[in-house]
Amino acid sequence: MDPRRRRRFDGLLEEVLEELPPLVHELIDKVPLHVEDYPSQRVMAETGIGYREQLCGLYTGIPLTRRSVQQSGTLPDVVTLYREGILASAADGFGRVRTDRLRREIRTTILHELAHHHGLGEEELRELGYG
Numbered sequence: 709m710d711p712r713r714r715r716r717f718d719g720l721l722e723e724v725l726e727e728l729p730p731l732v733h734e735l736i737d738k739v740p741l742h743v744e745d746y747p748s749q750r751v752m753a754e755t756g757i758g759y760r761e762q763l764c765g766l767y768t769g770i771p772l773t774r775r776s777v778q779q780s781g782t783l784p785d786v787v788t789l790y791r792e793g794i795l796a797s798a799a800d801g802f803g804r805v806r807t808d809r810l811r812r813e814i815r816t817t818i819l820h821e822l823a824h825h826h827g828l829g830e831e832e833l834r835e836l837g838y839g
Contacts, residue, residue, distance in 0.1 A: 709745045709791060717791050717814075718743070720807065724814045735822050739769070739785045746792045761796035765789050765817040767824035787821040789814070 721743065725736075746760040757763050769785025798805045798813040823832075 713795070714745070714791065717795065717810070720811055721789070721814055724811055724818070728815070728818070732819070732822065735825070736787075736818075739767075739787055739822065739825050741818070742786055742788045744788055744790055746790050747788075760790070761792050763790050764793040764797055764813065765821040767821040769825065785825055787818070787825070789817055789821075 725733075725741075728736075747755070747757070747763050747766065751763070751766065752758075752760060755763060755766070766788045767785070768788065794813045794817055795805055795810065797817075798810040800806070800809075
């Protein structure tokens with residue numbers, strides 16, 4: 709990815725994070741947020757996506773609604789944002805990415821993946837406008 713595009717994305721990500729409510733910041737403190745350019749081949753195979761630009765984010769972990777004391781020793785929960793997927797999702801029909809649309813896609817992806825942490829599925833998120 710072009711370093712200028714990465715800097716632009718990361719700068720907007722920081723702005724979006726600053727604007728999120730305190731409750732979301734508390735969640736991010738508990739569920740770390742990682743940013744990568746695109747998903748690995750393993751992640752693509754596990755999620756069944758064919759093109760790396762199709763995935764904007766991924767929650768990895770056990771949702772709060774399915775946890776039990778018997779699950780000690782599991783890996784920590786993580787939210788991963790994929791720059792290429794978010795940029796592709798924010799692009800218009802000509803491939804242009806407006807700042808306001810990119811900010812909205814970043815915000816939506818963060819909230820979408822954190823909702824998975826709380827046990828919401830894809831259908832429920834679509835109904836709420838985050839799918």
